[in-house]
Amino acid sequence: MDEISDRLGAAQLPAAERQAILKKLIINHDRLVEGVEALSRFHMPVKGGIHDTGCVSAIVGDSRTGKSFAASAYARRYPPVPGEKGMILPVLLVETAPTGGLRPVLENLANALGMLQSPRMNNALLTNNILEGLRYHQVQLLIFDEFQDVCDSRNVRLAVDVKRLLRKILNLDALNIVCIGLPETYEILANDKQLVGRGGLQHAHLHPYTWDSQEERMSFRLLCEKFDEGMPFQEKSGLGSASVAQRLHWVSDGIIGKLKNFLFQAGCLAINDGCEHVTFEHLAMAYSAIKPPKTIFNPFVDDWSQRPTEQSDLPLSSAQHALSKRSVAHA
Structure with a gap:
């Protein structure tokens, strides 16, 4: 009953607020759980124990599979807290800079630590200050997001400098490092024997949902159902039904970020039309646009x-072949 009343209440909000709900919709899906559990394991290998030190790990996967979201969600579990000498930053999330050499990498790390810096400060001094800052703020887990950007094979010098920085941080023996990025991130790290030697390079791979097994199909249908439940409409749209979910999988490649963007566009069209739910017509229009x-x-x-491509077929009724004007909720 609460779910229904929440949905009805959201459906009666002004258009701008309903748009914001669609844009910021957060779904607790199994890929998110997988990513968060991996980070927890890399951070504290023993539940109820203490944080590990001196190891580098990786979380990799295709774009928009939930890696960065998992990192942000995990970091929120360990917010800054006051300490005797200053703020304690148990988990520090840093986005790597894709251009400009090592300096932007160092500056982003320094900014995450809240450190004052000057353009006249050379890289060696800034690196030393960062190492001291990591100790001072008692960082336990340092997460580098979009790590593949700083280890591009086309910029060998930057890759060498960044890996040297990682080794210096690990030498503190005070924290662990997790590198998050595209699948090539694992190879980037695995090709450095010194880094692999720092813990064996534990890793987790977040994959897109497939349509190849009953388990994966049900997981994706559940994901679609959760999106449906969170959308600000009076009625559910039937997104988790087998035939609709298979089509949503086809247009999103099973990638949660692409699915979310697609449903946002379809939802906006439904709000503009004053509809009580998202219809097949809205889904068709959203796909035509992309x-x-x-x-x-x-x-x-x-x-x-x-x-045009082969995927696992589901039995469809003849009525489901005329979809352009039909409501998803009644598919």
Whole structure:
């Protein structure tokens, strides 16, 4: 009953607030749980124990599979707290800088530590100050996001400098490091024997959802259902039904970030039309806006059996072939 009343209340909000709900919708899905659990394991290998030190680990995966979101969610579990000498920063999340050499990497790290810096300060001095800052603020877990950007094979010098920085940080024997990035991040780290020697390079790979097994299909359908529950409409849209979820998987490649963006666009169209839920027409319009040039097939309009790539088929009724005007909720 609370879920229904919350949904009805959200549906009656002004359009701008409903748009914000769609944009900021947060779903607790199994990939998020997997990422957070990996970070917890890299941070504190024994539940109820103490934080580990001197090891580097990695979380990798395709773009928009939830890696950065998991890192942010985990960091929020360990907010800054006052200490005897200053603020304690148990988990420090740093976004790496993709251009400009080592200096922007150091500056981003210094900024995350709240350190004052000057352009006249050379890299060696800034590095030493960072090492002291990590000790001073009692950082237990240092997370570098988008790590592949600073270890691009086209910039060998930067890769060497960044790996040297990681080794210096690990030599403090006060904290662990987690590098988050695209799948090549693992190879970047694995090719450095000195880094691999710092803990064996534990890693977790966050994969997109597939449609190849019953378990994966049910997980993706549950994900769609959770999005449906959180959308600000009077009625649910049936996004978790087998036929609709398969189409959503097709347009999103099973990637949660792409799914969220797609449903945001469809939801905005439904709000503009004053509808009580998202319809197939809205989904079709949202896909028409993003489909590649010269692409004709639209999974929310055309016969599903005519899709251009092979995926696991679901039995569809003849009525489900005429989708452009139908409500998703009644599919």
